[in-house]
Amino acid sequence: MDAGRPRESHAALAPSRPAGGRTRRANEARILQAAEAVFAEAGFNGATMQAIAERAGLPKANVHYYFGTKEVLYRTLLDTILDMWVDAFDHFTPDADPATALERYIRDKMTWSRERPLASKVFANEIIHGAQHVEHYLSTKLRQTLDYRTGIIRQWIDDGRMAPVAPHHLFFTLWAMTQTYADFDVQIRHVLAVDALSDAEFDRATDHAIDFVLRGCGLDRAAPPKGG
Structure with missing residues (x-):
């Protein structure tokens, strides 16, 4: 491993779940893209999982399923x-x-x-x-x-x-x-x-x-x- 690139990820905060397939990866990418826009516009405190779900075009339950909480989603995005x-x-x-x-x-x-x-x-x-x-x-x-x-x-x-x-x-x-x-x-x-x-x-x-x-x-x- 490159000594200049220690690997440590906020994604470790995400809920434990089995490795997903193409649909999972696509949905996670879609949610992260939507979260990027909502967090940029509203900041962490102003953003809501509902707003992110609407921007992603997915049910709010799906956002919680993939990332659990707003903080986990935010930290994963920052990571x-x-x-x-x-x-x-x-x-x-x-x-x-x-x-x-x-x-x-x-x-x-x-x-x-x-x-x-x-x-x-x-x-x-x-x-x-x-x-x-x-x-x-x-x-x-x-x-x-x-x-x-x-x-x-x-x-x-x-x-x-x-x-x-x-x-x-x-x-x-x-x-x-x-x-x-x-x-x-x-x-x-x-x-x-x-x-x-x-x-x-x-x-x-x-x-x-x-x-x-x-x-x-x-x-x-x-x-x-x-x-x-």
């Missing part, structure tokens, strides 16, 4: 969001090219801000309200994962492969840069006077973030593969 983001750290390996790793990480985070803005809003709401449901995750799995990856960055710096930076603060900057396009999309849309950011505008924002970060780290963009 899937955090695991998705933590997986992006896999770009940072000792033998990776620093510019390539940073560019791929930024592209992943910007893609999720574009494609799953509600996931980012759910997490932002949780953090703003004290992170009581993810505090253990943040202080164990996320901290351990980040400590491992920042160690890689420190080694790159020591080897002269990138300019000196504060590794933890580099990641804080990357999170703020990328997640703002989901968490503060209303502000961005009003400033740009658009109803929604186009794919071209998102690409422009992504390129800006990549160029800005690489320059700050004393790096140039990795050359595209020949024949690509």
Whole structure:
């Protein structure tokens, strides 16, 4: 197992049940998608299992059957969001090219801000309200994962492969840069006077973030593969 990715899941809080088939997996995914929207709009306290069931187009009893309680459903959703983001750290390996790793990480985070803005809003709401449901995750799995990856960055710096930076603060900057396009999309849309950011505008924002970060780290963009 990768030392930087300890596996610990809030999904362990879900009720014990036998492994399901395709229908179970489809229904659970459907409920999680609905929960993402409802929790983003109403927060944990304002969300109800009834509202989630209606958004999912399933009976409320089905939501309780698959997840038991609102807290279990909420924690499971948060776990899937955090695991998705933590997986992006896999770009940072000792033998990776620093510019390539940073560019791929930024592209992943910007893609999720574009494609799953509600996931980012759910997490932002949780953090703003004290992170009581993810505090253990943040202080164990996320901290351990980040400590491992920042160690890689420190080694790159020591080897002269990138300019000196504060590794933890580099990641804080990357999170703020990328997640703002989901968490503060209303502000961005009003400033740009658009109803929604186009794919071209998102690409422009992504390129800006990549160029800005690489320059700050004393790096140039990795050359595209020949024949690509």
